Amino acid sequence: MLVRFFLALRSAGIPVSTTEFLALLEAMQARVASHSVEDFYALARLVLVKDERHYDRYDRVYADYLKGIQTSFEALAQGDVPADWLRSKAQLLLSPEEQAAINKLGGFEELMRQFAQRLSEQSGRHEGGSKWIGTGGRSPFGNDGYHPEGVRVGGQSRNQRAVKVWDRREFKNLADNVELGTRNIKVALRRLRRFAREGAQDHLDLDATISATARNAGYLDLKLVAERRNAIKVLLLLDVGGSMDRYVRLCEELFSAARSEFKHLRQYYFHNCVYESLWIDNARRHQQRLPTTELWRTYGPDYRLVIVGDATMSPYEISQPGGSVEHWNEESGARWLARLLSAFPHHAWLNPAARESWDRTASIGMARDLLAGRMYPLTLAGLDQAARALTSQ
Amino acid sequence: MQATRFTGTDRYVATDDLMLAVNAAITLSRPLLIKGEPGTGKTQLAQEVAAGLSRPLFEWHIKSTTKAQQGLYEYDAVSRLRDSQLGDDRVRDISNYIVRGRVWEAFACETPPVLLIDEIDKADIEFPNDLLRELDRMEFFVYETRELIKARHRPLIIITSNNEKELPDAFLRRCFFHYIRFPDESTMQRIVDMHFPGLKRDLLKEALQVFYTLREVPGLKKKPSTSELLDWLKLLLAEDIAADALRESDAKKQIPPMHGALLKNEQDVHLYEQLLFLNRRNAR
Numbered sequence A: 001m002l003v004r005f006f007l008a009l010r011s012a013g014i015p016v017s018t019t020e021f022l023a024l025l026e027a028m029q030a031r032v033a034s035h036s037v038e039d040f041y042a043l044a045r046l047v048l049v050k051d052e053r054h055y056d057r058y059d060r061v062y063a064d065y066l067k068g069i070q071t072s073f074e075a076l077a078q079g080d081v082p083a084d085w086l087r088s089k090a091q092l093l094l095s096p097e098e099q100a101a102i103n104k105l106g107g108f109e110e111l112m113r114q115f116a117q118r119l120s121e122q123s124g125r126h127e128g129g130s131k132w133i134g135t136g137g138r139s140p141f142g143n144d145g146y147h148p149e150g151v152r153v154g155g156q157s158r159n160q161r162a163v164k165v166w167d168r169r170e171f172k173n174l175a176d177n178v179e180l181g182t183r184n185i186k187v188a189l190r191r192l193r194r195f196a197r198e199g200a201q202d203h204l205d206l207d208a209t210i211s212a213t214a215r216n217a218g219y220l221d222l223k224l225v226a227e228r229r230n231a232i233k234v235l236l237l238l239d240v241g242g243s244m245d246r247y248v249r250l251c252e253e254l255f256s257a258a259r260s261e262f263k264h265l266r267q268y269y270f271h272n273c274v275y276e277s278l279w280i281d282n283a284r285r286h287q288q289r290l291p292t293t294e295l296w297r298t299y300g301p302d303y304r305l306v307i308v309g310d311a312t313m314s315p316y317e318i319s320q321p322g323g324s325v326e327h328w329n330e331e332s333g334a335r336w337l338a339r340l341l342s343a344f345p346h347h348a349w350l351n352p353a354a355r356e357s358w359d360r361t362a363s364i365g366m367a368r369d370l371l372a373g374r375m376y377p378l379t380l381a382g383l384d385q386a387a388r389a390l391t392s393q
Numbered sequence B: 001m002q003a004t005r006f007t008g009t010d011r012y013v014a015t016d017d018l019m020l021a022v023n024a025a026i027t028l029s030r031p032l033l034i035k036g037e038p039g040t041g042k043t044q045l046a047q048e049v050a051a052g053l054s055r056p057l058f059e060w061h062i063k064s065t066t067k068a069q070q071g072l073y074e075y076d077a078v079s080r081l082r083d084s085q086l087g088d089d090r091v092r093d094i095s096n097y098i099v100r101g102r103v104w105e106a107f108a109c110e111t112p113p114v115l116l117i118d119e120i121d122k123a124d125i126e127f128p129n130d131l132l133r134e135l136d137r138m139e140f141f142v143y144e145t146r147e148l149i150k151a152r153h154r155p156l157i158i159i160t161s162n163n164e165k166e167l168p169d170a171f172l173r174r175c176f177f178h179y180i181r182f183p184d185e186s187t188m189q190r191i192v193d194m195h196f197p198g199l200k201r202d203l204l205k206e207a208l209q210v211f212y213t214l215r216e217v218p219g220l221k222k223k224p225s226t227s228e229l230l231d232w233l234k235l236l237l238a239e240d241i242a243a244d245a246l247r248e249s250d251a252k253k254q255i256p257p258m259h260g261a262l263l264k265n266e267q268d269v270h271l272y273e274q275l276l277f278l279n280r281r282n283a284r
Helices: A003-011 A018-029 A037-048 A052-067 A073-078 A096-101 A108-121 A168-180 A182-192 A206-215 A242-261 A292-298 A315-319 A333-343 A355-360 A362-370 A380-391 B016-027 B042-052 B068-072 B077-086 B102-108 B132-137 B169-173 B185-195 B201-215 B226-239 B243-248 B266-283
Strands: A141-143 A195-204 A224-230 A233-239 A264-270 A277-279 A289-291 A303-308 A347-351 A375-377 B032-036 B057-061 B073-075 B098-100 B114-118 B139-142 B147-150 B156-161 B176-180
Touching: A003 A037, A003 A052, A018 A037, A037 A052, A037 B016, A037 B176, A206 B077, A233 A242, A277 A292, A289 A292, A292 A333, A303 A380, A315 A333, A315 A362, A333 A362, A347 A362, A347 A380, A355 A362, A362 A375, A375 A380, B016 B032, B016 B042, B016 B156, B016 B176, B032 B042, B042 B057, B042 B114, B042 B156, B057 B102, B068 B073, B068 B102, B068 B132, B098 B102, B102 B114, B102 B139, B102 B147, B132 B139, B132 B169, B185 B201, B185 B226, B201 B226, B201 B243
Parallel strands: A233 A264, A233 A303, A303 A347, A347 A375, B032 B156, B032 B176, B057 B114, B114 B156
Antiparallel strands: A195 A224, A264 A277, A277 A289, B073 B098, B139 B147
């Protein structure tokens, strides 16, 4: 009973376990819900789906199971919809007259059939317009657009008129999560913890009190210690813009995980390579700059330096004065990098670019030489290695 | 006989699937994990369920420093040391110095209680893992007195989360999960009717329109939620603002009166003003 439904959920990538399935059967036996289709829908979702990000998938599996329709899901999944198509850039707001003027296309089946067809015909990003899949248009397929019977692909539902939501982007994000979710990052970053007692002594040290009391012939002698805190201080330099845009999400996750793990965490931004100044706030990079020399004047050598960047650039940006793409730099990036690394002896570079591509990119090789090999891929294993390198004396 | 089914109260509008969620959690005595946008009434749900079923409510509010053990019990060693100095007889029995936590209190309750674990995502990431056995078997062991504490009646446990941290799978597997969706216009109308029974129809209609337009402004840091709408309506009523005033200040052209109740972030207000400026320029 319902085993097929259960298996369909699993194959759609919703992490349901046997215990949860048994709980559902138990709930049905206990007659928690009436026998209507809507109630079963809500009940099964309550018991089986534990993350609102999976609701959308669940809806599809449920509809599929109920109607016995083999949606063209698999077929569609094979035609890869690039995520940057769907990044919403424009939101089309039409007047009611215009909305009324858009005719509905056939029925639902017709819509899905055409979607598959257009997906195979189309081979590029598309925005606006009224036929191709993309953002902000009037084609029935895509995101943020308006068509009375549209299929939404990626992004947030704004007009709430899609007959069926086929949200491709959620799957992509989720696949990322499996590799390196914030939780995983946090667990990996925990290796960086080194607890030390600092500050006010306000915790009772039970062992010391007992032995002191015993030595004091039974007369109570309270001993207090300071609370244990993570004493690791981290200086985070993030590469932003250009080739790093692809990894923004990954870096954001790392950053949000790091922020809650450390008490002392400072972050600054740079572009491609470190030169004589860094910026404090990425949004106002031209107004608020900090001379790089200030960095080692302000923070001591006990700070752990973590650089996050793909180190993918023209080799001149590292080796030559004036090589920067943004401004004229008097001294080469390599010299600044070397100064930075000598000021902070505990350092590591996390590189989100795939490990296989490192040997093919000259600038990565140069950066690795400068770092004496302390460059690690931005994966769980890499993070783990970096944490080890940072804590070793 | 106590009520065993939750059907909402006169202060709280529960949608059908939320009622089903609560009732399933009661029937199968599993913890119910509630998520949703801030201001959709997650914490209030526990209070209303307790009131609706006339069960006692135990609230455990989680902070970033809360440890799982604190919900069970704490051993007050300092008082015991002090008492031993004073030669108090109580000192011989360690159980005098075991301080019960909220979970223990709920387990010991004579009637089936409701236990609210509020904002579980605020705590350390290992916090939920430390409560697995307690939630599953509804029992725990007191090491100091070598005593096994079992729940007299399995409490209805309601856990809320704001999604600040991801919860571990083992924990999720033991819970039922419900995501409180942002109410649609008809549900919102019911909620407002319940809170402001005398509100004029046309004012409400205009206000809701302004509110939903505002929610659709792209890029807002904090979208206004139900509780903010209710506050705003309260202000509109107190200032006696007429429906036409709202209509004239069509959200696309002008910033609505008392917007401070809806937009709580100066960047959001700024962004909104910029959008209005653009709209006006385009209209010209």
